[in-house]
Amino acid sequence: MYLRQFSAAAIVSIVASSLWYYRKEPDQKRELAGSPTTARGLPHLNPAVANGQSQSRPVVEDDRFFVQEVASSGPIIKSAEVQSVSPHAMLTPEEATQKLRHLQESYEVLRGRGVLRYDIVQLPSNNPIEDDHAEKLMETSPSVSLHDQTDSSATSDWMFWSVFDGHGGWTTSAKLRQVLTSYVARELDATYKHTIAASSLVPPSAASVDAAIKQAFLKCDHDIVHESINRAKKANTKSAAADILGPALSGSCALLSFYDSHSKDFRVACTGDSRAVLGRLNPNGTWTAQPLSEDQTGGTPSEMARLRAEHPGEPNVVAHGRILGNLEPSRAFGDAHYKWARDIQDMVKKDWFGRSPLTLLKTPPYVTAEPVVTTTRVMPEKGDFVVLATDGLWEMLTNDEVVGLVGRWLEENPLKSKNTPSASSSWTQSFLGGKERSGASLPVARLHNESSQSGQRSPIRRQQWDITAGDERFVVEDKNAATHLVRNALGGRDRDMVCGLLTLPSPYSRRYRDDLTVEVIFFGEAEPCGDVVLNVEASAPRIARPKL
Numbered sequence: 001m002y003l004r005q006f007s008a009a010a011i012v013s014i015v016a017s018s019l020w021y022y023r024k025e026p027d028q029k030r031e032l033a034g035s036p037t038t039a040r041g042l043p044h045l046n047p048a049v050a051n052g053q054s055q056s057r058p059v060v061e062d063d064r065f066f067v068q069e070v071a072s073s074g075p076i077i078k079s080a081e082v083q084s085v086s087p088h089a090m091l092t093p094e095e096a097t098q099k100l101r102h103l104q105e106s107y108e109v110l111r112g113r114g115v116l117r118y119d120i121v122q123l124p125s126n127n128p129i130e131d132d133h134a135e136k137l138m139e140t141s142p143s144v145s146l147h148d149q150t151d152s153s154a155t156s157d158w159m160f161w162s163v164f165d166g167h168g169g170w171t172t173s174a175k176l177r178q179v180l181t182s183y184v185a186r187e188l189d190a191t192y193k194h195t196i197a198a199s200s201l202v203p204p205s206a207a208s209v210d211a212a213i214k215q216a217f218l219k220c221d222h223d224i225v226h227e228s229i230n231r232a233k234k235a236n237t238k239s240a241a242a243d244i245l246g247p248a249l250s251g252s253c254a255l256l257s258f259y260d261s262h263s264k265d266f267r268v269a270c271t272g273d274s275r276a277v278l279g280r281l282n283p284n285g286t287w288t289a290q291p292l293s294e295d296q297t298g299g300t301p302s303e304m305a306r307l308r309a310e311h312p313g314e315p316n317v318v319a320h321g322r323i324l325g326n327l328e329p330s331r332a333f334g335d336a337h338y339k340w341a342r343d344i345q346d347m348v349k350k351d352w353f354g355r356s357p358l359t360l361l362k363t364p365p366y367v368t369a370e371p372v373v374t375t376t377r378v379m380p381e382k383g384d385f386v387v388l389a390t391d392g393l394w395e396m397l398t399n400d401e402v403v404g405l406v407g408r409w410l411e412e413n414p415l416k417s418k419n420t421p422s423a424s425s426s427w428t429q430s431f432l433g434g435k436e437r438s439g440a441s442l443p444v445a446r447l448h449n450e451s452s453q454s455g456q457r458s459p460i461r462r463q464q465w466d467i468t469a470g471d472e473r474f475v476v477e478d479k480n481a482a483t484h485l486v487r488n489a490l491g492g493r494d495r496d497m498v499c500g501l502l503t504l505p506s507p508y509s510r511r512y513r514d515d516l517t518v519e520v521i522f523f524g525e526a527e528p529c530g531d532v533v534l535n536v537e538a539s540a541p542r543i544a545r546p547k548l
Helices: 008-023 092-100 169-197 206-233 238-249 301-308 342-351 397-414 423-428 448-453 460-465 481-489 495-503
Strands: 056-062 065-071 105-110 115-123 132-140 156-167 251-260 265-271 274-279 285-289 371-378 385-389 514-525 531-534
Touching: 092 115, 092 481, 092 495, 115 132, 115 156, 115 481, 132 169, 132 514, 156 169, 156 385, 156 514, 169 206, 169 238, 169 251, 206 238, 206 251, 206 265, 206 371, 251 274, 251 385, 265 274, 265 385, 274 397, 385 397, 397 481, 481 514
Parallel strands: none
Antiparallel strands: 056 065, 105 115, 105 531, 115 514, 132 156, 156 251, 251 265, 265 371, 274 285, 274 385, 385 514
């Protein structure tokens, strides 16, 4: 990837010219997919439900775990922002903060089952944003839990958090927001039914649960990419066919996490280059960053080896770190031009619309939606946390920096938890010579060569922005941990850089930063009251109620 280098001053100077060109385009609110735009101001509502359409609702009953279908269907829709930007002035720090916090959400999980809270934020660069996310909590019945052989009434919370990084459009990620958790629920249903039918008190094996999640991803992608052709053939108009084929023609990475409150197992299913990282507190008060996923791109050695083994005799199956020299993620949903046979692509172009097949296309599919699944036993008693984020964050910060930044945020914003150590008090009582750390340093045990040990890319934007690494550039100014990470990714203490990057309107901003979606999940032991409660001080004013 070729990146032009820009200093902070250069970025700020670019803003004025970009705004001038932007003002030559009319301000308007685009209505997408031929449907009314949805209100992102009500993120707790499924957009389909808000428009009187259908949704799939995960339901747990006494002897089965399944997905209840709520009738009817409709096009996938997402709102586009109206961007009113002055052609003469850069955003002030106050206006930049308002923009950073516009899509932030925070929820306290008061169920006493290992999760304290989760924070979310999104920052668009594309308009509409091509990222998306989904969260779901399910309480299983005693017969489904199967974990506690001493308590026949024991239930378990199953919690899902997902981030989706769209590319080539927003429709695939929006589709995944609507359906992927439901597909996973269906496969888990089948896996648990089999265990129950065998009259066993032993839960399904780890391998069978992993296989269920993988099968769910593949079935979902098959319906998006291949079944959409059959549905499009029945469409009466090209516009209707466009609604059906949209999720197949664009693409999206997916990072889905699944936490079982009984086993404390935290599974991460990764398709693409979004990333999950665990933060765990050490006895000396520092945090350690543990990657829970590996970036899957045409530049990842393991992915390059897999693709070349699957497509022998095709030297350009990976070229310049991209699939067939074009697509960077090696695993993704949608991206039908890398999955459809040539005759299907010719038919789509002839009968409806589309582009010609790729010149190097010989033996599709070249891209798969099958995830790599990892399992980690989280320790709520140690105050573990997990960061899930699309690659826009990891282009700017390392794993160590992200974990260290959350660690510093916890020093300023300690969470209420039973039997969970305080990061700030741990530092005060550090064994490192009895001295507290420097105020500028992050509380993280750093790896000497982080990217090579984790199989993940280093932050490419640091080179583009000509930033010198150093903890002194970071600040703590936000009550939402996810917003805190995004602020520091954009420059932190350098307010000119933060304001400059946030002033650039779409589509010009895309040259300097990607869409950003970040979720931070905090584990710990809370007093149970059974509720998921909106954390008002860390949420945008438009947020009305919890969404789990």
